[in-house]
Amino acid sequence: MQHPLILTGVYKGVTMGKNLKAYDEVCDCMGIFDDLTGTIGMVDDDRRSLDSLERLVLEMTPGLRIAWSVIDGPRAVxxxxxxxxxxxxxxxxxxxxxxxxxxxxxRIRRRDSMVKLLAMTSFAKETFGFDVAQAGAQGLVSKNDEQEILEGLATVLGGGVYGDFGFVDARASFDQLAHETPKRADLVSNREVQVLDLMSRGLTDLSIAKRLGIKAATVRKHAQSSMQKLNAENRVQAVLKWTGHHTEDGMRRQG
Incomplete structure (x- = not known):
């Protein structure tokens, strides 16, 4: 259940002199998450939603640090x-x-066995639950329930899983994906991921080189390599395949 004071934002205006009982309830609620420590990244293409999440984390979990928050998936990867x-x-x-x-x-779990992944959705959890569990996440929470988001963060950061869709810990999910037949996109190296991300944002080879601290010729080499691995005819198609807007055989996804 979502704490009503969190839901309404009343905790921001409560003072001991005006409402001692409400103040005590707020302190008790916040205390549950005081011991949370670590760093988190956030990705959501709704900037206002990200801003709200940042405020929630900063105000309710003082021991957590937001490493970054971004509005597109390739950048998060x-x-x-x-x-x-x-x-x-x-x-x-x-x-x-x-x-x-x-x-x-x-994309993250195929390459990393340590980072924990907590998914969130504004739709019914059944819509994505089993798919995101198979993709390597450790839990799924509702974007509309701040208390659940906090509980999910606490559980997953503590090494547990949150939800009933067959979630397993990070290492186990990494091992599960390792037994799958790799797709072309899984063969792309971490440096090629960085180049594809920057290409998707329209940066030139020179700008990418400056951003990554490498030579423009090296950028072109990584771009060419990623095109070959993704079976792409050009850079645009490589980016589309990497982001999932084209299938493995190059056909555009619908919807």
């Missing part, structure tokens, strides 16, 4: 797979245009 920006947990919205949340989880 790139940041997670980079050791310099890898958080302890990634909070992933499942309904995004740039790359579906299920695919974000799968």
């Amino acid at each position: 790139s940041l997670t797979l980079d050791a310099r920006t890898r958080p302890d947990l990634v909070l992933v919205d499942l309904s995004m245009e740039s790359m579906s949340g299920v695919m974000v989880c799968r």
Whole structure:
């Protein structure tokens, strides 16, 4: 159940002098999450939703640090797979245009056995539950239930799983995916992921080179390699296949 004071935002205006009982309830609720520590990344293509999530985490979990929050899936994958920006947990919205949340989880889990993945949705959980569990996530929460988001964060950061769709821990989900026949996109290296991410945002080879601290010729080499691995005829098709907007055989996905 969502705490009513969290739901309405009343806790922001409560003072001991005006409502001692309400103040005590707020303190008790916040205390549940005081011991949470670690770093989290967030991805949701709704900026307002991200802002609300950031406020929730900062106000209710003082021990957590937000490593980054981004509005597109490819960027989240790139940041997670980079050791310099890898958080302890990634909070992933499942309904995004740039790359579906299920695919974000799968792209990360195929390459990383440590980072924890917590998915969130505004739809019925049954819509995505089993798919996101098979994609390597450790839990699924409702975007409309702040208390559930906090409970999910606490559970998954603590090494548990949250939900009834067959979720397993990060290492076990990594091992499960390792036994699957790899798809072309799974063969793309972490550096190629970074290049594809920046290409998807329209950066030139020179700009990508400066951003990654490599030569423009090296950028072209990575782009060519990713095109070959994805069986893409050009860079645009490579980006579309990487983000999931084209299937393995190059046909455009519907919907």
